[in-house]
């Protein structure tokens with residue numbers, strides 16, 4: 001940072017880096033303990049003729065997380081959403097950069113919790129911190145991670161490549177994170193504490209589908225992670241692949257907790273169709289040629305990740321539709337989260 005040194009919690013930029021972040025870099029050689037101008041990574045740990053995958057995600061306080069969220073959870077989710085992007089590319093995570101714009105409300109407790117959250121996820125996923133930047137802002141706290149991973153180029157998982165007739169799959173369950181956010185916001189009341197905790201947890205701590213994506217990458221014709229909502233992200237695959245799609249509401253996997261919330265909902269509340277527009281699930285949405293479906297399902301079972309076949313890729317003239325059990329096309333209120 002140029003000009004005035006950035007002060008937070010009585011610590012300057014260099015003290016913050018040395019105290020909270022340098023310890024997180026020790027695993028990686030070329031990071032030189034975050035003590036130099038940057039990192040020099042030996043092919044970023046890639047083997048053979050593997051390629052480097054790079055992704056970036058930014059969180060703005062009050063936009064991407066509720067401003068009073070514990071800093072440990074913010075850090076964990078920030079790494080997990082970047083990990084999910086690597087999963088969406090079919091890459092194995094390796095290392096990350098961290099850029100922090102901090103304001104006066106950040107104190108040493110906040111920083112300690114944040115660093116703890118990073119350490120937990122580093123351990124979970126075998127990644128290390130190799131660089132970043134630390135500045136002061138008069139605005140909201142803004143946090144950016146750039147993450148690096150490896151993949152064999154022929155296994156790269158793109159949004160393009162889906163063909164009419166291909167089968168559409170999704171991992172895990174859909175809509176829990178958006179319900180969890182509504183529970184946190186007080187927009188819906190879930191009396192059962194186990195269900196409420198499950199849904200909130202799905203909002204705070206998505207599961208990046210790293211091993212699943214590595215398992216299916218050889219067969220999949222296209223893939224994406226669900227950050228904006230199932231229908232919106234399917235739309236991204238269809239746009240990139242120049243195709244349409246039909247998904248069947250009956251086949252979409254919903255958690256027991258989500259089902260209970262919806263079953264109890266009265267008029268004006270959330271419906272199953274609404275969950276298809278809810279963001280932040282970070283499940284993997286992928287497409288495979290129909291004649292590989294059985295084999296891919298076996299691969300997913302071996303990986304231990306639940307997946308569901310939810311629909312079929314169509315020609316581009318068909319658009320994207322969601323149908324009920326009587327093949328009636330359903331009206332969608334929201335097509336997913338948009339920033340602009």
Ligand code: ADP
Nearest residue numbers: 001021034035036037038098100131132133134
């Ligand atoms: P410069 O002035 O050259 O930008 P800095 O003083 O900003 O360098 O950073 C010094 C070192 O600390 C660099 O290696 C940088 O990558 C690292 N660094 C700065 N902030 C962070 C951070 N939040 N997380 C990880 N590394 C950081």
Ligand code: MG
Nearest residue numbers: 001132133134
């Ligand atoms: Mg700098």
